[in-house]
Structures are given as structure tokens and as C-alpha cells.
Amino acid sequence: xxxxxxxxxxxxxxxxxxxxxxxxxxxxxxxxxxxxxxxxxxxxxxxxxxxxxxx
Numbered sequence: 001x002x003x004x005x006x007x008x009x010x011x012x013x014x015x016x017x018x019x020x021x022x023x024x025x026x027x028x029x030x031x032x033x034x035x036x037x038x039x040x041x042x043x044x045x046x047x048x049x050x051x052x053x054x055x
Contacts, residue, residue: 012020 012023015023
């Protein structure tokens with residue numbers, strides 16, 4: 001596993017900057033969107049639980 005990761009890191013750092021930027025954006029934007037959506041759902045769920053206890 002670590003050997004694979006090291007090879008990937010070496011490959012990524014060897015790319016030109018614009019290619020690194022594009023690859024990171026293609027991967028990170030969807031991942032961040034999913035994490036934000038999940039955090040919003042969990043916060044809403046927790047808010048409903050807390051609100052029920054206060055009532």
C-alpha cells in the first residue's frame with residue numbers, strides 16, 4: 001500500500017502545475033461537496049433531536 005502511495009505521489013509531483021491543479025480540482029470538488037452535504041444532513045438531524053428535547 002505504501003509503495004503504491006509513494007509512486008502516486010512521485011507521479012503527481014512530476015506533473016506540471018496546471019495538470020496538478022486540474023486533477024486536484026476534479027477529485028476534491030466532488031469530495032468536498034459530498035462531505036458538506038453529509039455534514040449539513042447530520043447537523044440538521046442533530047438540531048431536530050435537540051429541538052425535540054427542549055420542547
